[in-house]
Amino acid sequence: EVxxxxxxxxxxxxxxxxxxxxxxxxxxxxxxxxxxxxxxxGKGLExxxxxxxxxxxxxxxxxxxxxxxxxxxxxxxxxxxxxxxxAEDTALYYCAGGDYDRAPLDYWGQGILVxxxx
Amino acid sequence: xxxxxxPPSVSGAPGQRVTISCTGSSSDIxxxxxxxxxxxLPGTAxxxxxxxxxxxxxxxxxxxxxxxxxxxxxLAITGLQAEDEADYYCQSYDTSLSAVFGGxxxxxxx
Numbered sequence: 602e603v604x605x606x607x608x609x610x611x612x613x614x615x616x617x618x619x620x621x622x623x624x625x626x627x628x629x630x631x632x633x634x635x636x637x638x639x640x641x642x643g644k645g646l647e648x649x650x651x652x653x654x655x656x657x658x659x660x661x662x663x664x665x666x667x668x669x670x671x672x673x674x675x676x677x678x679x680x681x682x683x684x685x686x687x688a689e690d691t692a693l694y695y696c697a698g699g700d701y702d703r704a705p706l707d708y709w710g711q712g713i714l715v716x717x718x719x
Numbered sequence: 720x721x722x723x724x725x726p727p728s729v730s731g732a733p734g735q736r737v738t739i740s741c742t743g744s745s746s747d748i749x750x751x752x753x754x755x756x757x758x759x760l761p762g763t764a765x766x767x768x769x770x771x772x773x774x775x776x777x778x779x780x781x782x783x784x785x786x787x788x789x790x791x792x793x794l795a796i797t798g799l800q801a802e803d804e805a806d807y808y809c810q811s812y813d814t815s816l817s818a819v820f821g822g823x824x825x826x827x828x829x
Contacts, residue, residue, distance in 0.1 A: 659815070
């Protein structure tokens with residue numbers, strides 16, 4: 602059974618940084634299609650970033666230049682480094698994965714809340 | 720980056736058929752990228768309902784089906800049940816190899 606567990610969220614001031622982690626079991630992060638998806642309170646899903654199995658990374662325009670996705674193969678963990686945070690980054694952040702590139706996102710974590718506020 | 724457009728809400732009575740549209744462009748759905756559909760119940764993570772236009776994961780009833788035509792895709796739900804009340808999202812990719820979600824559609828079972 603695949604489990605994805607996010608951590609690292611919390612309350613942060615505008616302009617600050619946070620690092621989210623997604624610990625995987627039952628799935629090898631380095632061989633999977635991994636994404637971060639967020640959902641602002643009461644709003645819809647918004648794709649944030651992905652890393653293809655070969656390692657290429659892509660970002661939504663809203664976070665490009667501020668967020669960095671990476672894989673820690675030794676820890677089987679996906680991370681999202683979030684810098685220069687803004688109020689509009691406030692959301693529940695999900696780690697989500699699929700079995701191949703552009704696969705349906707079959708595996709989701711429970712989500713971790715990030716609140717950007719002074 | 721692309722935008723996929725869904726109606727904000729749809730509704731139907733139990734037993735009826737409803738459809739949810741997902742309109743894209745020649746840069747995403749029209750470019751031949753797969754469309755996946757997700758169901759999100761309140762307070763839970765999304766779940767795959769349809770993948771690759773019209774494939775259902777095991778456990779998803781055949782009341783749910785997907786289709787695609789040109790730059791649009793649709794999700795159809797027949798024999799509507801109270802438990803189908805949820806938010807539904809389409810998802811695809813675009814020629815910049817980024818992913819994109821539709822804005823979501825809230826289904827109300829009357």
